Amino acid sequence: MPVIHITNRAGAESTLEAESGISVMENLRDNDYEVDAICGGSCACATCHVYIDEAWQAKLPAAEADEQGLVEDEPTYKPTSRLSCQIEMTDALDGLKLTIAPEA
Numbered sequence: 001m002p003v004i005h006i007t008n009r010a011g012a013e014s015t016l017e018a019e020s021g022i023s024v025m026e027n028l029r030d031n032d033y034e035v036d037a038i039c040g041g042s043c044a045c046a047t048c049h050v051y052i053d054e055a056w057q058a059k060l061p062a063a064e065a066d067e068q069g070l071v072e073d074e075p076t077y078k079p080t081s082r083l084s085c086q087i088e089m090t091d092a093l094d095g096l097k098l099t100i101a102p103e104a
Contacts, residue, residue, distance in 0.1 A: 002094035005053075009034050009100055018089045024050070024096070025084035034100050041085035046070045046104070048084040053097035060087060076101050 004016045004027065018027040025048040028035045036047035043066050052060065063071070063082060071081040081101065087093075 002089060002091050002096075004028075004089070004093075005095065005097040006033060007097075007099040009102055018093075018096075020089050020091055022089060023085050024087040024089050024093075024098070027089055028084055028100070035084060037085065039085075043067055043070065043083060043086055046074050046083060049074055049076065049101040049104075050082055050084045051078055051080045051099040051101055052082050053099075054080060056093075056096055056098075059093070074101070075104050 001017045002020060004018045006016055007013050016027060016031055023041055025035055025037050025041055029037045038047045039045040049071060057080060063086065067083050067086045071077055071083060074081065
């Protein structure tokens with residue numbers, strides 16, 4: 001089972017055994033991490049905003065235009081910003097490191 005290394009909004013680090021085949025957001029939400037996921041994963045809000053560790057940027061598919069537009073509109077945007085609902089968890093992402101973005 002792949003793992004995700006997570007830094008929460010308070011700066012605490014933890015490791016989550018993630019389920020492959022569902023989004024990173026679903027893994028976070030279903031395990032009570034600080035993502036609201038108001039739109040349920042339809043890329044219509046940014047309540048699952050995370051920062052992907054720079055070492056993992058090239059290992060992820062590029063953000064589509066609608067995702068990029070949503071994260072760029074966030075006041076907490078960084079170049080490593082992604083919507084966790086748009087990243088499918090796979091075994092290839094074992095060890096993914098991310099930080100949950102602050103609430104806007």
